[in-house]
Each structure stands twice: as structure tokens, then as C-alpha cells.
Amino acid sequence: MTTAREPARESVREPAREPAGAARERPPGGRTPPCHLGEAQFQGGPARAYRDLRREHGAVAPVLLDGGLPAWLVLGYRELHYVLSHPEIFAHDPRHWAGWDDVPPDWAALPGVGHRPSVLRAEGAEHRRRYTAIQDVLGAVDLFELRARAEEITDDVIDAFAGRGETDLIDSFAHRVPALVLASLCGPPEVDTAGLVHDLIVLIDDGPDAAESHQRVLDRLRWLLADRREHPDDDIVSRLIAHPAGLADEEVVEDLAVVFGFGARAVAGWIGNSLRLLLTDGSFALDLSGGRRSVMQALNQVLWEDTPMQVVAGRWATRNTQLGGQRIEAGDMIALGLGAGNADPQVRRGHAPDTQTGAGTSANSAHLSFGHGEHRCPYPAQEIAEVVTRTAVEALLDRLPNMWIAVPADALGWRRTAWNRALTALPVRFSPV
Numbered sequence: 001m002t003t004a005r006e007p008a009r010e011s012v013r014e015p016a017r018e019p020a021g022a023a024r025e026r027p028p029g030g031r032t033p034p035c036h037l038g039e040a041q042f043q044g045g046p047a048r049a050y051r052d053l054r055r056e057h058g059a060v061a062p063v064l065l066d067g068g069l070p071a072w073l074v075l076g077y078r079e080l081h082y083v084l085s086h087p088e089i090f091a092h093d094p095r096h097w098a099g100w101d102d103v104p105p106d107w108a109a110l111p112g113v114g115h116r117p118s119v120l121r122a123e124g125a126e127h128r129r130r131y132t133a134i135q136d137v138l139g140a141v142d143l144f145e146l147r148a149r150a151e152e153i154t155d156d157v158i159d160a161f162a163g164r165g166e167t168d169l170i171d172s173f174a175h176r177v178p179a180l181v182l183a184s185l186c187g188p189p190e191v192d193t194a195g196l197v198h199d200l201i202v203l204i205d206d207g208p209d210a211a212e213s214h215q216r217v218l219d220r221l222r223w224l225l226a227d228r229r230e231h232p233d234d235d236i237v238s239r240l241i242a243h244p245a246g247l248a249d250e251e252v253v254e255d256l257a258v259v260f261g262f263g264a265r266a267v268a269g270w271i272g273n274s275l276r277l278l279l280t281d282g283s284f285a286l287d288l289s290g291g292r293r294s295v296m297q298a299l300n301q302v303l304w305e306d307t308p309m310q311v312v313a314g315r316w317a318t319r320n321t322q323l324g325g326q327r328i329e330a331g332d333m334i335a336l337g338l339g340a341g342n343a344d345p346q347v348r349r350g351h352a353p354d355t356q357t358g359a360g361t362s363a364n365s366a367h368l369s370f371g372h373g374e375h376r377c378p379y380p381a382q383e384i385a386e387v388v389t390r391t392a393v394e395a396l397l398d399r400l401p402n403m404w405i406a407v408p409a410d411a412l413g414w415r416r417t418a419w420n421r422a423l424t425a426l427p428v429r430f431s432p433v
């Protein structure tokens with residue numbers, strides 16, 4: 001049984017390397033006052049917000065994040081590529097930010113933006129050492145076994161609501177399956193991962209308890225690490241401990257927290273957004289009874305059109321530079337508009353699939369949803385994400401083939417966050433089984 005200690009309330013915030021001084025007077029950009037990114041997205045949906053911003057500012061737009069904090073939103077595919085390929089100019093460590101003095105301690109975006117000693121924020125040789133270890137350990141996961149386990153887990157999850165004839169697929173399905181499957185990478189079924197699963201679900205839900213549950217996830221991982229040091233097994237915790245990179249204990253814990261927390265949340269969004277597409281877009285309905293191709297097509301279409309991680313924080317400019325015709329100053333924050341980059345008309349015209357007709361969506365994976373460059377989502381992690389998402393969606397459609405959405409499609413609510421694209425609920429009905 002895992003025994004989580006009371007979470008230690010440590011701050012993710014680190015002092016700025018260079019004091020920022022007084023709040024900045026210049027809004028980044030300067031042509032028109034920057035718009036509040038979250039509000040613009042909530043009003044007409046992200047696609048419209050990105051289109052308006054692109055029309056007004058071009059490929060790089062000045063925006064205000066939660067709490068009115070300024071950042072540059074990179075909307076252009078080519079510009080994103082450039083930023084992600086030049087870590088020496090656009091660094092990963094948020095301590096480069098000149099804006100820390102303006103950040104309130106309860107800033108909603110702090111958990112995603114603040115510094116943590118994890119692979120996500122590591123740079124240079126340290127990053128390469130940790131990234132290689134994660135890549136190797138995830139690469140050793142047997143995808144056939146994983147698929148079989150994901151099928152079993154998905155079946156159990158469906159059993160819990162299949163007799164009721166109605167459910168909310170976000171709460172009862174999309175949040176549960178990835179938490180359960182990813183936690184199962186921690187060890188054989190007899191290992192009690194119920195606590196970890198519970199905390200991952202709270203984390204995915206992103207409610208007021210998310211920060212506490214992140215602390216509990218870290219505590220549970222510390223417990224698992226101590227256990228696996230004594231009793232190594234065939235699981236990712238033991239393999240990360242034994243990796244020749246020789247990670248320190250806290251490095252193992254922090255990086256596993258990224259794998260579980262970051263991974264589970266992204267997969268939950270991918271499952272939810274794919275189910276919405278499949279249930280609301282009539283063009284998929286015909287194929288669904290016939291074959292698997294359309295599920296993969298829907299999954300890929302979501303990564304182009306409705307990617308779960310719309311905006312990733314971030315990068316921080318290490319020196320003055322130009323980007324997309326804007327003047328970026330050292331210490332500015334760069335928010336990566338991955339969802340906007342995927343919709344960039346410059347690439348959509350030439351290479352991207354036609355998501356109206358579906359042509360090319362299943363094969364073309366040149367989207368930026370998994371990032372790019374040295375911090376891109378490790379390839380084995382992408383494979384794991386696809387196995388879990390595809391297995392979950394296919395198993396659900398197999399078990400409940402006559403499922404329909406219980407509210408008008410345009411009444412579905414989205415989470416009020418600029419960073420993620422995730423439904424608050426997806427109510428469905430079906431014949432009880």
C-alpha cells in the first residue's frame with residue numbers, strides 16, 4: 001500500500017536570475033494593446049482567436065496570459081520550428097524570464113510555467129542525459145503487452161457505466177483510462193497503484209486540488225523509488241533507476257512525474273477530443289461500423305485541428321532578437337502556439353491534410369502537436385500515447401456501438417484555459433449492456 005506523506009508545500013517559483021525591476025511599461029509588440037489570450041480563445045474558439053491574431057500581428061503576436069502577464073504567442077509554423085530548433089536563443093529554463101517580479105504567488109499558470117528540476121526545464125548536456133534515459137526506458141515498453149493491458153483496463157472502465165445507458169465520457173472514461181494504463185507501467189498488477197491513479201485523475205481534472213495532487217504524485221513516486229531500489233522489478237521505475245545515465249533520486253522522481261502527469265493529461269485530452277469528433281462529425285459515422293481506418297483518421301485529425309496541448313509554456317529569450325517581424329527582448333516569455341501552428345494557412349495550403357474531406361489526415365503527421373527539436377515528445381512516448389488512445393477509442397466504439405451524444409454539439413463546454421483544449425464534459429447515451 002502506498003503511504004503518501006502530507007504533501008510538502010514547496011513553491012515552484014524560483015527567483016529570477018536577473019531582477020526584473022518594476023512592472024514593464026511596454027506591452028510586447030506595441031501596435032495595439034495585446035489581447036488576453038484566454039478570453040479571445042473562449043469567445044469564439046481558439047481557431048478564430050488565432051486567425052484574428054494572425055491577421056492583426058502576423059506570425060508572432062503580443063498577448064496577455066492569465067493575470068495580465070505579457071508574452072509572445074508564436075502562431076506561425078515556420079517560426080515555431082525556428083524557436084524550437086534554437087534553444088540557445090529560446091531557452092527552456094523559466095528563470096530567464098524578466099517578468100517574475102510581476103507574478104502573484106497564486107498565479108493560475110504557475111504550475112505549468114514555473115521552474116521545476118525536471119527534464120522539461122533542463123538544458124544542454126543535463127537535458128540530453130535525462131532525455132536519453134526516459135527515451136530508453138519508454139522504448140523498452142512492449143507495445144503488444146501494453147495494448148493487451150490497455151484493452152483489459154478499458155473494458156473494466158466501460159463495465160462501470162455500461163449498464164446505466166448514459167454517462168459523461170470525460171469524467172468516467174477519458175480521464176480514467178490513461179491514468180490507469182500509465183500507472184500500470186509502474187509494475188505488476190499486484191503493486192498498489194490506486195493512490196497514484198487517484199492523484200493522476202485529480203491532476204488531469206485540473207481543478208483547485210491539482211497542485212496538491214501533483215505534490216502527492218511526487219511523494220508516491222518517492223515511495224515507489226525507495227521500494228524499487230530494494231526490490232527491482234520489470235517496470236519503468238526500476239529501469240530508470242538502473243539506467244547508465246545514473247540519475248539522482250530526485251531526477252528519477254521529477255522525470256517520472258512528467259511521464260505520468262504530463263503524459264496522462266495529454267492522452268486524456270486526445271481521447272476526449274477524438275471521441276467528440278467521432279460522435280459529432282457525421283462524415284465519420286458511416287466508416288465507424290466498417291473499419292478501423294476512420295478511428296486513426298480521427299485521432300490524427302484531432303492532432304491537426306484540436307490538439308490537447310494548444311499552447312505550451314514556453315521558452316524564454318536569452319538575448320534580443322527578431323521573430324516573425326517582432327522585436328523580442330532578452331527575458332521575454334515565448335508561448336508556443338502549437339495549435340495555431342498546425343492551422344497556419346502557409347502550411348495548410350501546401351502540405352497539411354484537408355481535414356474537411358479527411359484526405360491525408362491518417363498518414364500526415366507533420367503537425368507540431370508533439371513538439372519539435374531537442375525537447376520534443378520522446379518518440380516512444382508518442383507510440384505509447386497512440387496505443388492507449390487508439391485502444392481506448394476502438395474498445396469503446398466496439399462495446400457501445402449505438403452511442404450518441406446527449407446534448408447539441410455546440411452546447412459542449414470547453415475548459416477555461418488558454419493552454420489546453422479539453423472538454424468539461426461529453427454526455428452520451430447508449431443502449432445499456
Ligand code: HEM
Binds near residue numbers: 134263338369378
Ligand atoms: C497526446 C499525447 C501527447 C502529446 C500531444 C504530447 C505532447 C508533448 C509536447 C508538445 C512536448 C514538448 C514540450 C516542449 O517542447 O516544451 C512533450 C514533451 C514530453 N512528453 Fe509528451 N505528449 C503526449 C503524450 C506523452 C506521453 C504518453 C508521455 C509519457 C509516457 C509523454 C512524455 C513526454 C516527456 C517526458 C516530455 C519531455 C521532453 C523534454 O522536455 O525533453 N508524452 N510532449
